[in-house]
Every structure is written in C-alpha cells, then in structure tokens.
Amino acid sequence: MSQVRVRFAPSPTGFFHIGSARTALFNWLYARHTGGVFVLRIEDTDAARNSEEFLRVIYDSLTWLGLNWDEGPRVGACGGGDFGPYRQSERAAIYREYLDKLKAAGRTYEKDGAVWFKLLGERHEVFDDHRKKTVVKVKNAPAVIDDRIRGRVERTEDEDFVIVRSDGTPVFHFVNVVDDIAMNITHVIRGEDHLSNTSKHVELFQAFGAPVPAYAHIPLILKQNGPGKMSKRDQGALIEEYQRRGFLPEALVNFLCLLGWNPGDDREKMPIAEIIRLFDLPGVNQSNARFDEKKLAHMNLAYLLEVPPDAFVRQARDYFSRLGDLPAARAALVAAPEFFREVVLLCQPKLKGLEELPAYSAYFFTEDYSVDAKVRDKLLAKGDPLARLRELAKTLETADFSSDTAIEEAIKVLAAVHGLGFGDYQSIARLAVSGTNVGPSITGMFRVLGRDRVLVRLARFPAK
RNA sequence: GUCCCCAUCGUCUAGCCCGGUUAGGACACCACCCUUUCACGGUGGGCACCGGGGUUCGAAUCCCCGUGGGGACGCCA
Numbered sequence: 001m002s003q004v005r006v007r008f009a010p011s012p013t014g015f016f017h018i019g020s021a022r023t024a025l026f027n028w029l030y031a032r033h034t035g036g037v038f039v040l041r042i043e044d045t046d047a048a049r050n051s052e053e054f055l056r057v058i059y060d061s062l063t064w065l066g067l068n069w070d071e072g073p074r075v076g077a078c079g080g081g082d083f084g085p086y087r088q089s090e091r092a093a094i095y096r097e098y099l100d101k102l103k104a105a106g107r108t109y110e111k112d113g114a115v116w117f118k119l120l121g122e123r124h125e126v127f128d129d130h131r132k133k134t135v136v137k138v139k140n141a142p143a144v145i146d147d148r149i150r151g152r153v154e155r156t157e158d159e160d161f162v163i164v165r166s167d168g169t170p171v172f173h174f175v176n177v178v179d180d181i182a183m184n185i186t187h188v189i190r191g192e193d194h195l196s197n198t199s200k201h202v203e204l205f206q207a208f209g210a211p212v213p214a215y216a217h218i219p220l221i222l223k224q225n226g227p228g229k230m231s232k233r234d235q236g237a238l239i240e241e242y243q244r245r246g247f248l249p250e251a252l253v254n255f256l257c258l259l260g261w262n263p264g265d266d267r268e269k270m271p272i273a274e275i276i277r278l279f280d281l282p283g284v285n286q287s288n289a290r291f292d293e294k295k296l297a298h299m300n301l302a303y304l305l306e307v308p309p310d311a312f313v314r315q316a317r318d319y320f321s322r323l324g325d326l327p328a329a330r331a332a333l334v335a336a337p338e339f340f341r342e343v344v345l346l347c348q349p350k351l352k353g354l355e356e357l358p359a360y361s362a363y364f365f366t367e368d369y370s371v372d373a374k375v376r377d378k379l380l381a382k383g384d385p386l387a388r389l390r391e392l393a394k395t396l397e398t399a400d401f402s403s404d405t406a407i408e409e410a411i412k413v414l415a416a417v418h419g420l421g422f423g424d425y426q427s428i429a430r431l432a433v434s435g436t437n438v439g440p441s442i443t444g445m446f447r448v449l450g451r452d453r454v455l456v457r458l459a460r461f462p463a464k
Numbered sequence: 465g466u467c468c469c470c471a472u473c474g475u476c477u478a479g480c481c482c483g484g485u486u487a488g489g490a491c492a493c494c495a496c497c498c499u500u501u502c503a504c505g506g507u508g509g510g511c512a513c514c515g516g517g518g519u520u521c522g523a524a525u526c527c528c529c530g531u532g533g534g535g536a537c538g539c540c541a
Contacts, residue, residue, distance in 0.1 A: 011541045046540060114539050129465040130537065147469095155468060155536095165539040172541045196468055196536035219470080220534065229534070255476095258490090262477060266489045285470095285477080288534055292475050295491040305504080350503055408500085426500050438502040 004036025005186045008069070009176065011043040012054035016061040017237040018291060019191060019221045019230050022256045026218055027189045028067045029257070029279040039183060040072030040079070042087040045175055050089075061239040065249050066272070071183075083183040088175050095170045098178045098208070099163070107207045113166030117174075119157060119203065135159060143202035148187075148216040148281040150195075157199040173197065177204040180213060189216045189281070192288075193229070216281045219260050219288045229288070236293050246319045246354025247296075251303040255296045259289045269302050301352050309345055316344040319354045328358045331365035339364075342448045346440045363434045364449065367456075371435040379437075385428035386461075391418065392425050393458040401451050404443040411443070432461035 008024040010016070031038035040062070044050040059075045062068075071081025085091055099115065102108050107118050119138040128135045142154040163174035170178075180188065195217045205212045223230045223237075230237050242252055250272070258268060263278045307315065317340070323329035332340060343364040344357065351357060363369035379385055391414060399410035408422075415421055430442050433454055439445060446454050 009541090013541070043541060049540075112539080116539095128537090150469070153468070158467095159537090162539050167539080169539090171539065176541085191535090192469065193535055194541095197541095199468090217469080222534075224475090227533080258476065260476095264478080266478075268476090268490060287470050289477090290475060292491070295476065298491055301504085352503080411500090422500050430501060436502090440502090441500065443500080 002186070004031060004034040005039060005184050006031050006036060006189055007039035007041050007180070007183065007185050008067075009041040009043045009179075009190075010058050011046065011049075012051060012058060013046060013049040014054060014232040015238050015240065016054075016057050017230065017232045017234075017239065018256070019237075021061065021065060021239050022221060022259060023189070023191055023218065024062060024067050025065070025253065025256050026216075026261070026279075026284070028069075029276055030187065030189060030216075030281065031070070032276045033279045036186075037070045038068075039081070039083070039185070040069035040086065041179060041183070042073060042089075043172065043175070044087055044089045045169060045172065047089070047169070057240060061243070064243050065239070065253055088179065091175070091179070094182060095175060095178055098181075099170070099174075102163075102207060105207065108163070109160075114162045115164035116160045117163045117204065117207070119160055143199040145195075145198050145202065145215055147195075148214055149284045150217060150286055153195065153198075155196065155199040157203050161200060163204075173200045173204065177201050177208070181205070181208060181210045185213050187214045187216060187281075189218060192217045192220050216284070218284055219286060221259060222288050222290045224291045224293065230291055236291065244322070246315075246357075247300050248303045248307070248354075251300040252296065254303070255299045259291070260285045269299065297352055304351060304353065305349060307348070309341075312348050313341045313344055315354065316340075316357060319357065323358065326358070328362050328365070332358070332361065335365050339448070346444050346448055350440055360439070363436075367453075369435045371431065372437065375431055375437045379428050379431055383424075388420075388425050388428055389432055389458055389461060392429055393455055396446070396451060396454060396458070399451075401447055404441065404447055407443040407446050429458070433457045 006027045008027045010020055010024075028038050030036070042055065042058075044055075059073070063076065063078070069078045071083060072079045072086045074080055079086070099108070102117070108115050109118055110116070119140050121139040121141075123136050123138055125134050126137050127133070137158045138160065140156055140158050142156040145153040145155070147153050161173065162171055164170050179185075198215060198217075202212055220229045222228065223234045225235075232238065239252075243249075253272065254269060254275075257270075257275050257279075261279065261284050263270065263275070264283065304312075317333070320329045320332045332343075335343075343361050347357060347361050351360060392411070395410055395414045396407075400406040411425055412422055415425060418424075426442055427437065430439060430445070431437060433442070433445060433449065449457075
C-alpha cells in the first residue's frame with residue numbers, strides 16, 4: 001500500500017473559520033495517523049476575490065493550531081515538496097497541459113468563449129424550473145462514490161460544465177482534480193457540501209484515465225443560532241477571534257476533534273498524540289453538528305488549569321501585550337516582573353479564560369480601580385462593616401505578611417476576639433481592596449499587594 | 465423544482481454494522497455539599513431514541529414511506 005497523501009485546499013477569499021479549521025484538522029489527523037503526507041494547496045484561481053491578507057490568515061491560523069503541513073507554500077518550518085508550486089495561480093502551465101489531454105481525447109468543446117467538459121451520452125433539452133431556462137441534459141450513467149464515511153453514494157452528473165472561463169482561467173472543478181492527480185492525492189477529506197460536486201470530479205478523473213481517490217465527506221458545522229451551516233460572518237466563527245481572545249489552541253483543537261468524531265469511549269479531554277493514535281475515517285460521524293461555544297469554554301478551562309506556571313506567566317504577558325494601548329494592559333506590563341508573575345498565578349486557578357484576566361486582575365496594577373456600587377450598597381446596608389474595616393486595618397498593621405496562612409491566622413484571631421467569623425471581615429475587606437465581590441482569596445490578595453497598599457486602600461475606602 | 469446526505473437529552477455524543485441496556489457520558493440547567501467571596505470540585509435531579517407502517521417472540525438498532533434538518537444545482541471555491 002502506497003503512502004497516504006491528503007491535502008487541505010483553502011481558497012483565500014475570506015477569513016479562516018471553524019469549519020475550514022476542522023476540515024484541515026481531520027486531514028492532518030489522518031495524515032499523522034497513517035504516517036502520510038499533509039499537503040497545503042492554495043486554491044486562488046479566482047483572482048478577483050483573493051487577497052494576500054486572507055492568505056496570511058490561513059498560514060497564521062494553521063500555525064497557531066499546530067497543523068503543520070509537510071508540503072505546500074514555505075512558511076517557517078512548513079512547506080516545500082516535489083509537487084509544487086502549491087498555489088494554483090502559479091500552475092497555469094500544468095493546467096494547459098492537462099487541458100490539452102482532454103482536448104485530444106475529444107472531451108471538450110467551446111461555447112460562449114469558454115471551454116466545456118463534454119459528458120458521454122445522448123443529449124436532450126429540458127426546462128429547468130430552478131434556473132428558469134431550458135438546459136441541455138445528458139443521459140449519463142451514475143458516478144459511484146465509495147465514501148469512507150458515508151458508504152456507497154451514487155449521483156448522476158447530467159450536464160456539461162465549464163472548465164475554463166472565457167478569460168482563459170480554469171475553474172475549481174478542473175484545477176481541483178488536475179492537482180489531485182498531479183500531486184498524487186490518495187484521500188480527499190472535505191466538507192459534505194462537496195458531496196454533490198463529487199460526480200463532476202469523478203467524471204474528470206475518469207476522462208483523464210486517472211484513479212479516483214478515496215473520498216471522505218465529513219459532516220458540516222452548523223451555526224449555533226439559526227438555520228444553516230456556519231459561515232465566516234457568524235458570531236464565533238473565526239479562528240483568529242479565538243486566538244485574539246486568548247483561547248488555548250490545544251483546547252480548541254481538542255474541542256474541534258470532538259465535533260464529528262470521538263474515541264469510542266467517554267474520554268473527551270485527550271492529548272493530541274492519543275487522538276492521532278485513535279483517529280480514523282470510519283469513526284467520523286455522518287450527521288452535522290451544531291457549534292457550542294459553552295462547551296469550548298469548558299474545554300479551555302480544563303486546559304488552562306494545567307498550564308505550568310512559567311508558561312502561564314508567559315502567555316499572560318503575551319495576551320496583555322496584544323491588548324496594546326489599553327490602560328489596564330499597559331499598567332500590567334510596566335509592573336515589576338515578579339509582581340506580575342505573582343498576580344497572574346494567583347488568578348490562574350480562578351479564570352475561565354485568558355480574556356478574563358485583565359478585568360480580573362486590574363486592581364493589582366492600579367490604585368485607580370472602580371468600586372462596584374451595587375455590591376457596596378448591599379454590604380454597607382447591614383451591620384457595621386466600617387468598624388470591621390478599622391479593626392482589620394489595625395490588625396494588619398502588625399500582622400505577619402509572609403504567607404497566606406499567616407494572614408489568615410491573624411484575621412481569624414481578630415474575628416475570635418470580637419466573637420465574629422472570618423466571613424464578617426472578608427466581604428467588606430475584599431470590596432475595599434479590590435472594588436468587587438469576586439476574586440482570589442483575600443489572604444493571597446493581601447500578601448501579593450503588600451501591607452502598605454492594603455492599608456492605604458482600607459483607610460480610604462469610606463471616602464470613596 | 466431536481467438531485468444528494470443526515471436523524472438518540474436544549475447541545476456534542478455512546479449504543480446501531482453483529483436486534484434482548486434501568487438507553488451511558490460530557491456541556492448547559494436545577495438542588496445540595498465543600499467553602500473565606502467567585503470559581504474549581506463532589507453528590508443528586510430533570511432532560512432523548514422524529515412519526516407511521518412493516519420484519520421479528522422481541523426494534524433506538526433491519527426494511528419502506530412520511531416528516532424534519534442540511535447540502536448541491538455559477539464562466540465562486
């Protein structure tokens with residue numbers, strides 16, 4: 001059995017979205033599972049709609065997700081290969097050569113300045129209700145698709161179709177098949193939206209006398225709200241958005257794997273190496289899946305909890321850096337590295353995602369933090385919280401700040417003296433020091449902030 | 465309109481191929497527990513085999529028909 005060669009063939013005509021990413025992922029997984037080759041081919045035959053910016057997004061997103069390509073355009077350590085060029089806009093000579101083969105075989109004709117592919121069989125005219133015009137149909141035998149996910153599918157291609165536009169540029173169906181032949185592609189793994197196109201492609205492979213590759217049409221990802229498949233304009237559709245929001249690529253990849261595939265048991269969070277080991281085409285589902293970002297958020301949380309301290313600090317810093325000139329981000333970035341480290345590590349176990357970090361940690365980096373009025377009104381409404389604050393401040397003046405437990409002990413002793421509990425001091429102290437009612441433990445917060453800053457905040461609180 | 469694909473909790477899914485399960489797990493939701501807030505975590509709960517016909521002693525599982533969802537029908541990819 002010869003080596004598996006799969007390809008991911010995006011066209012740079014829009015942003016890179018969840019559906020494209022999963023198609024790339026499944027191709028990549030299959031290549032890695034079989035020890036095959038993962039080819040990246042850029043389908044930029046539609047000059048009017050392509051852009052270098054979109055191309056950049058494709059490279060960036062694939063790289064971020066860790067989907068390294070063995071052959072294709074050279075970017076970083078990826079790319080190269082003996083079947084180039086890998087951008088269709090640079091393969092015109094190859095398409096001409098293949099077109100000549102078809103012409104020589106008598107399988108083309110010209111009409112309206114375009115080159116058409118001629119199906120074999122008798123022709124007759126019929127009125128097409130969808131297009132509201134009379135069209136020429138061909139009495140043709142069905143193309144048989146042996147799909148690795150869906151089983152045997154038959155579809156009859158019954159109309160000739162354009163393969164070269166009147167401006168001389170070849171169209172998708174033609175270049176797609178030519179490149180799959182020229183690049184020795186053995187398995188075509190793509191979205192189910194291409195299933196209906198496959199009869200065209202099979203006709204072309206046969207006209208070229210080339211072996212038809214194995215097909216695997218994977219289910220589509222439906223938008224989370226409303227009908228239809230997910231498209232680049234839908235909320236939460238773009239990969240770059242998750243990158244920008246600080247999601248962990250490992251989490252997104254793991255989540256995407258589970259959309260249409262599962263290991264056959266109850267495991268969900270799995271190392272990518274294990275997924276590669278288990279992934280196979282027959283295990284892929286046949287029905288479409290709806291994207292659920294709540295579950296993605298949960299997966300992200302599970303991964304975030306496991307990021308080692310050094311890596312988390314680095315990622316937190318990167319995230320703040322990308323926020324650019326936002327005051328909160330700037331304040332965090334100019335803080336002393338050791339202090340920054342302590343703050344983000346204190347917050348790490350409480351976060352759902354990196355995107356929560358700036359707001360969650362803001363009061364560590366500035367004295368100018370806002371106080372939640374609702375929480376303040378509620379806390380001040382009962383008991384004598386300001387008295388608690390005065391007592392606490394007095395205690396903290398001399399308390400041992402060397403560890404969380406030392407601070408905790410001091411507060412507990414204070415509470416016991418007044419016949420109160422830790423909780424009687426906690427809420428109001430938290431509000432005074434952080435302006436909110438959520439956050440890390442106040443003992444950790446106090447220790448990281450330091451005695452002086454805590455005392456200043458406690459003292460000025462009533463005035464705020 | 466024609467053609468193609470699909471159909472288990474709200475969502476992702478296991479089970480289907482090789483008929484016999486209290487139809488399992490996860491996210492979300494609710495309750496309780498833990499607790500020093502908020503999370504995390506733990507325990508429990510509600511929640512599904514689209515409908516109708518067959519075949520069979522027995523159907524989520526096999527077959528047919530509906531219905532529903534999705535996709536394709538471009539000189540887009």
